[in-house]
Amino acid sequence: xxxxGTRARNRAFGLKMVLWSLFRRRSRLLVxxxxxxxxxxxxxxxxxxxxxxxxxxGREFRSYGANxxxxxxxxGGRLSAGDLAAARAALPAAQLVGLTPxxxxxxxxxxxxxxxxxxxFEDVRRTSPFWRVEGLWPGxxxxxxxxxxxxxxxxxxxxxLLTLEGRDSRQVRYEKNFTVSGVVSTGSVEDxxxxxxxxxxxxxxxxxxxxxxxxxxxxxxxxxxLEEMAGAVQTAAPGVEARxxxxxxxxxxxxxxxxxxxxxxxxLVVLTLTMICVSTTMMTVVIERRKEIGLKKALGAESxxxxxxxxxxxxxxxxxxxxxxxxxxxxxxxxxxxxxxxxGLSPEGHLVPVTVAVSAAVTVLASLWPVRRAVDxxxxxxxxxx
Amino acid sequence: xxxxILDVIDVSKIYGPVKALQNVSLSVxxxxxxxxxxxxxxxxxxxxxxxxxxxxxxLGRVILDGLGLDQLTAGELTAIxxxxxxxxxxxxxxxxxxxxxxxxxxxxxYHSLVDEAEALEALAKVGLADRAKHLPRQLSGGEQQRVCVxxxxxxxxxxxxxxxxxxxxxxxxxxLVMDILHGLHRQGGTIIVVTHSPEVAQHAERxxxxxxxRVASDSRGADFSDPSGASQTA
Ligand SMILES: Nc1ncnc2c1ncn2[C@@H]1O[C@H](COP(=O)(O)OP(=O)(O)OP(=O)(O)O)[C@@H](O)[C@H]1O
Ligand SMILES: [Mg+2]
Numbered sequence: 001x002x003x004x005g006t007r008a009r010n011r012a013f014g015l016k017m018v019l020w021s022l023f024r025r026r027s028r029l030l031v032x033x034x035x036x037x038x039x040x041x042x043x044x045x046x047x048x049x050x051x052x053x054x055x056x057x058g059r060e061f062r063s064y065g066a067n068x069x070x071x072x073x074x075x076g077g078r079l080s081a082g083d084l085a086a087a088r089a090a091l092p093a094a095q096l097v098g099l100t101p102x103x104x105x106x107x108x109x110x111x112x113x114x115x116x117x118x119x120x121f122e123d124v125r126r127t128s129p130f131w132r133v134e135g136l137w138p139g140x141x142x143x144x145x146x147x148x149x150x151x152x153x154x155x156x157x158x159x160x161l162l163t164l165e166g167r168d169s170r171q172v173r174y175e176k177n178f179t180v181s182g183v184v185s186t187g188s189v190e191d192x193x194x195x196x197x198x199x200x201x202x203x204x205x206x207x208x209x210x211x212x213x214x215x216x217x218x219x220x221x222x223x224x225x226l227e228e229m230a231g232a233v234q235t236a237a238p239g240v241e242a243r244x245x246x247x248x249x250x251x252x253x254x255x256x257x258x259x260x261x262x263x264x265x266x267x268l269v270v271l272t273l274t275m276i277c278v279s280t281t282m283m284t285v286v287i288e289r290r291k292e293i294g295l296k297k298a299l300g301a302e303s304x305x306x307x308x309x310x311x312x313x314x315x316x317x318x319x320x321x322x323x324x325x326x327x328x329x330x331x332x333x334x335x336x337x338x339x340x341x342x343x344g345l346s347p348e349g350h351l352v353p354v355t356v357a358v359s360a361a362v363t364v365l366a367s368l369w370p371v372r373r374a375v376d377x378x379x380x381x382x383x384x385x386x
Numbered sequence: 387x388x389x390x391i392l393d394v395i396d397v398s399k400i401y402g403p404v405k406a407l408q409n410v411s412l413s414v415x416x417x418x419x420x421x422x423x424x425x426x427x428x429x430x431x432x433x434x435x436x437x438x439x440x441x442x443x444x445l446g447r448v449i450l451d452g453l454g455l456d457q458l459t460a461g462e463l464t465a466i467x468x469x470x471x472x473x474x475x476x477x478x479x480x481x482x483x484x485x486x487x488x489x490x491x492x493x494x495x496y497h498s499l500v501d502e503a504e505a506l507e508a509l510a511k512v513g514l515a516d517r518a519k520h521l522p523r524q525l526s527g528g529e530q531q532r533v534c535v536x537x538x539x540x541x542x543x544x545x546x547x548x549x550x551x552x553x554x555x556x557x558x559x560x561x562l563v564m565d566i567l568h569g570l571h572r573q574g575g576t577i578i579v580v581t582h583s584p585e586v587a588q589h590a591e592r593x594x595x596x597x598x599x600r601v602a603s604d605s606r607g608a609d610f611s612d613p614s615g616a617s618q619t620a
Contacts, residue, residue, distance in 0.1 A: 006501075007499065013495050013500045021483050025483050294479075295479045299473075299497075300467045300497055302461065
């Protein structure tokens with residue numbers, strides 16, 4: 001008699017009851033939904049920020065310059081092109097911000113001694129974002145950048161002509177003319193140097209493929225630690241020593257570590273607050289409907305099935321609130337990120353399903369206790385009254 | 387072992403200083419139609435709740451269909467309500483977000499299986515075929531009461547407990563509801579009706595009058611020719 005179709009009809013009726021309860025009591029739905037949505041908004045908003053802040057700070061830290069330096073392990077040794085290629089290959093591409101070769105030569109200009117540095121200007125801009133250039137960065141062969149101290153001492157500025165003299169690898173004298181394209185200030189020893197492109201330097205000295213050191217800038221948020229990466233480089237390129245720039249990296253890692261704890265703490269607090277907010281809402285909802293629970297039990301509903309219906313409603317409410325809250329939370333995080341860091345943020349897509357799941361779980365959990373209490377009451381007690 | 391469907395044995399229900407029921411004893415035979423009368427506050431609803439397994443007595447025992455209710459678990463009491471009892475509530479207790487038809491179907495849902503056609507037919511019997519899709523707040527008091535009647539009878543209960551089933555009804559609709567009760571009675575159902583109305587009580591085979599939580603009189607058949615007589619004056 002109780003065919004498959006009839007039983008399916010029963011299930012459909014149960015499901016419809018849940019939907020009717022939510023959508024025919026629109027004002028109640030709105031109240032409960034608002035509670036859940038606010039919880040989810042705060043949760044996703046803060047978690048997004050928590051994800052974002054270390055990234056933003058990482059970016060800020062990187063503007064302090066390179067955090068690894070590659071040199072040859074014997075004194076006076078130079079790095080070959082092969083060494084650099086091997087080192088570059090050993091570093092995780094996702095964490096490598098830039099790798100800049102430097103070659104130093106003693107030169108003279110108007111009888112005075114200077115240090116000329118051959119480098120890649122594109123790379124320098126990545127590993128030393130704090131360099132400030134007045135005028136232009138060199139863009140063509142024969143263009144040079146002078147440190148601000150050199151500029152002050154000699155009066156050289158953008159557009160000036162500069163002649164560098166010296167002896168090449170075979171001790172033959174050379175003399176080469178450059179145009180100064182800009183003046184660089186770094187606030188450090190670099191202000192006393194003259195910068196030319198590595199190609200110009202190699203042409204001048206007649207010696208190519210060798211550099212004195214390379215500066216590497218790496219991100220540490222996510223992935224390998226600096227020590228791991230240094231180890232990888234030394235294994236892949238024998239004879240190369242990867243030194244960590246201690247001053248910057250230490251502070252970066254300490255601050256990051258502290259921030260990670262802060263992230264956990266904030267998430268925990270927010271989760272607790274969300275839980276309280278949602279459970280208060282669900283408590284009100286359930287208490288308001290004690291009579292209905294009493295009636296269903298009077299009609300012979302088992303406590304289990306009444307509880308299931310209410311928890312089903314909670315689940316639906318949680319999912320709906322989680323979706324709405326996710327949308328609102330991303331907006332909230334955007335506004336905060338913009339006003340604090342002056343940058344937009346890339347929303348973490350995977351946080352949305354997490355938020356929806358958490359919100360659904362919290363709503364169901366929060367309903368559990370009040371539903372259990374309502375279901376345990378004797379029907380006569382709740383059916384009386386008013 | 388009695389063959390009564392219901393034995394209420396020396397039952398009292400005490401709410402702090404209020405004694406809602408005091409040493410009430412009552413036996414009902416299968417298929418009997420009983421009316422309970424008495425002034426407001428005399429304990430009629432309290433007694434119905436106890437017999438209907440919605441509440442338990444402070445003292446005394448209730449034996450329903452051979453089972454001592456005090457020995458049963460909450461789950462077993464729920465099963466009795468579901469399988470054997472139909473309840474018509476004094477305050478209707480319809481679910482606000484379900485329409486009339488769905489309110490009747492809820493009883494089917496928890497009892498066994500929903501059957502929309504049957505539920506619609508039950509509504510038609512109480513004269514509400516054209517109100518099936520209305521929500522309770524769109525129905526008059528009398529209409530809500532009739533939905534409650536349809537819901538109580540949809541699963542053909544062995545024992546119908548009706549608390550003021552006609553309190554809000556005009557003569558025509560009262561007639562409709564009484565016809566339905568007669569139908570159940572003919573099929574062998576046991577009926578206990580709480581009422582203030584002598585006309586409704588007249589349909590019963592036996593009238594019990596409660597006063598201050600005690601059984602003041604218990605009269606059958608011929609004795610009950612004048613319901614507004616001695617037993618009615620509180
Ligand atoms: N939960 C309760 N707490 C305290 N007192 C109660 C409770 N339930 C019932 N009473 C009291 O018990 C007495 C009997 O109540 P009951 O509802 O059974 O009366 P009734 O005969 O159904 O009255 P009416 O005809 O007005 O429906 C009343 O005095 C009532 O105030
Ligand atoms: Mg009453």
